[in-house]
Amino acid sequence: MRKVGWSPAFQTSLSKRIILRSYLWGGRAISNRISILGSVIATFGFFFLPLLEIKPNRLASGIPVNLFEIPGDTRFLVLFILALLPIALSFMEERGRRGWSLVIIGNLLIFLTLLLSAGAGIQLLEGSEALFEEGTRISNPRIFTSSAIALGLLGGYIVLFGGLRDLVAEKTASIVRLIASLIGPVLVLLMLLSGTLDIFSIMVEFYERGATLGQRFIEHFVFVLVSLAAGLVIGIALGLWAARDERAEDMILYTVGIIQTIPSLALFGVLLVPLARLGDRAFVEVAGFILMMLVVGLVLLFFLRFIQGSLPERLRSWSIILSFAVMFIPLALITILLITFGFRVILNIFLDESLRQVVIWVALGVLQFPVLLWLGRRIEREATAKRLRYVRYGLLALSLVGLLYLGLNGAGQVIRGRQLADITIRNLGVSGIGTAPAIIALTLYSLLPLVRNTYAGLKNVDPAIIDSGKGMGMTAAQIFFQIELPLALPIIMAGVRNAAISLVGIAAVASIIGAGALGDFILLGVNTTSVDLILLGAIPAIILAVVLDALLQILEGLLISPGIQRPSQ
Template sequence: MVLWIAGAAMLAGALLPWVLLRPNRLAPGEYARLPGVWMAAAVVLALLPALAARWSRRAVWLPAGLALVLGVWLLGDRTHAALIGQAPFARASAASGVWLYMLGAAVAVYGARQAVGTRRTGLLAWWWVVPVAALVLLGQLSSWSVLVEGRSEGTRWLQELAQHLRLVGSALGLALLIGAPLAVWAAGRERVAGAVLGLAGAVQTIPSLALLGLLIAPLSALSRAVPALREWGVAGIGVAPALSAMTLYALLPVLRNGVVALRGVPPGVVDAARGMGMTASQRFWRVQLPLALPVWLAGVRQAAVLLVGVAAVAALIGAGGLGTYIFKGLQSAAADLILLGAVPAAVLAVAVDALLRGIETLLGRRLGRAA
């Protein structure tokens, strides 16, 4: 069923406009569809994964991945063709057909992995990553308007990306520095756990933009009262309120999963460690923490992914990051600038989630073998 839904999305995408050609970043433009040959190829690949699943489930991942590769190649080919003979400041953007086709292709790849099973395919199910990466590195997408805007921004974009990563890393580090001891303290105390988790949960209910606004006044007053704090960058706008809000947002998943993980350690294991003569510190570091770490790390992963999104909103108060391009694009109605910030932020969130999920799985396997 998933493959048929993915095929329907790809089929609709192949028939919709593929490229929007505009004389400049802001002006309205004209839509262009795929040529007949490439439209036919896209239609065939849209239906092939679902049809292949009826013949041989083991090979269904091959046409699904091929559809994804074709979508990337056609985006680069059609944007390049649209800019031939145009002025240097013309822009060729991806139209609705591209987004719908790529969404369907991604769902088809996911559906193929579910239908075949990851154990049967293994790394072969990810074969499409190599050609897609090769197309990107070889400049196949160099005419796509988002990458054109990225080249025009140059090192500024890299600086904003680095700032985004610094905000996320700093806030996550502060949340762990504050949340980890609180979780250990609250794990064995019911009242403390209720109070701490209730307070962290109340912070989560406040919208991110509202929380950033609420922190401006007290931090401004604090910087005026203690001028020395200004030398450390503490002010009503900028990095200080952004880090404060992001740290508060990340506390709940770190605290909640930490408390649950520590309480989930089997009492018999702790009693056995106590019977072996281990001190309280040794029981925690050698027994409780290793067993609780996979579940606790799941909370850290949730916090990290959450922070990637909140860091984009922090650009509104001058903290920088990829959100700078999102809001700059919104102010000027430039979709390419919005994507220049939104697409990397989405990719960054997926990458962080995959990395930490892999660490969780690795720790779970090692603990399983040790048990």
């Protein structure tokens, strides 16, 4: 038999390469390669790419300005020197000093890239007439940020991240690392509040369109919130069904996978006609149809369940498909009405300034529940933990009362005092163009990570643990809520985070069918070739995705028992 393995000559050559590479990378003190990458990115941007672009007006073509072309003193070269420093610092042997040095350099790169660029922009505006050719009409000169600033900020963040990795290896306290990582962003925020960055064209557009931007941001957030909540309910239900029923497993997983492959524009087009027809119907008529179909479906399910034992194997699978098809229509209509009506209600609540204070108190009351739950797990005294449990549920009950008050107010704004006979499905938010097809499409797109992760999480639960629960006399519901769900929760939460981040990006496409959200600014910027408008829509979406992922990660840490948390947490 032929022996499988590496030859001695190849092993010797490989050992020599590993030893040589270890020597080149600093021997035992492995260099910080992440910070080297950030340094290369920032250096490339500052040396080869334009830092700013000055235009005679918002739409005309401009003049790119390199870092070395800025007139005046040489203080702008500090950026180039800062970009090169991490390469040298990355080979320091003492990891703690190296980490703190890279953190400082990374924060300085983030801060000075914007500060010095703003100072250079002021200089360019003061001498703008000399930069353009004679005859150029200068009506409202603008300073645009260019690619060197983007690479400088990206390189600074990567250098900062590399330094934080060294501090993690040195077991620096997490609160210290958090403060160190926030220095640069806090300085940038202070510059924004003080007006230092008002020289840039994107800030000019922000001041002109700030009110509209705020409304579009709320719309975008509500899109993500409602579609994620609806997808979570449907996805967990389908994932649980797939994990429990092997006959439905392939059908469910393949269906959500196929939905994910449909282009968003095609899905909007498919939904346009049926939703437009549905919107013209009276609510009473549709409600009667739903009730009739539910009764027919339940009778059919009961009948098939009664005769299923006497049916051949092939007919059993077809009976399941038939009952599913009959129940699908009323359940789909109920889901569409709940999602679209819920979106209109929640959007009205967020846009109504008179309800803003109630929204804040309800949000705080809901957020306290996982925080106090986490705190209660770490209190050893039973009496104190019991009091904390009463406080937790009491505040949650008050929040639910406030939530009911907000829901009634929002629903009243949607219905607007109409009589039940006068209400159409269009009054509840269902129409061929607008928010209805967008929110339904977003809900469908959220199903794949939610269903698959729920299915994978439940399937990965050790059967021996379930058998132990049965041996202790636990009911099926107790086994699910006390054993299976807590063990599967880390994987389910990973799916929730993936779905939330993807929905933030997909929601921007909904502007094509008049659904609003931040995509309005992106499309307007594309149509007018204005990079500032594109950034004005893209930057809040990026911030929303990052903040949402961080909040879900915190929620995951609060809800999941420390004994079953993933190693990355």
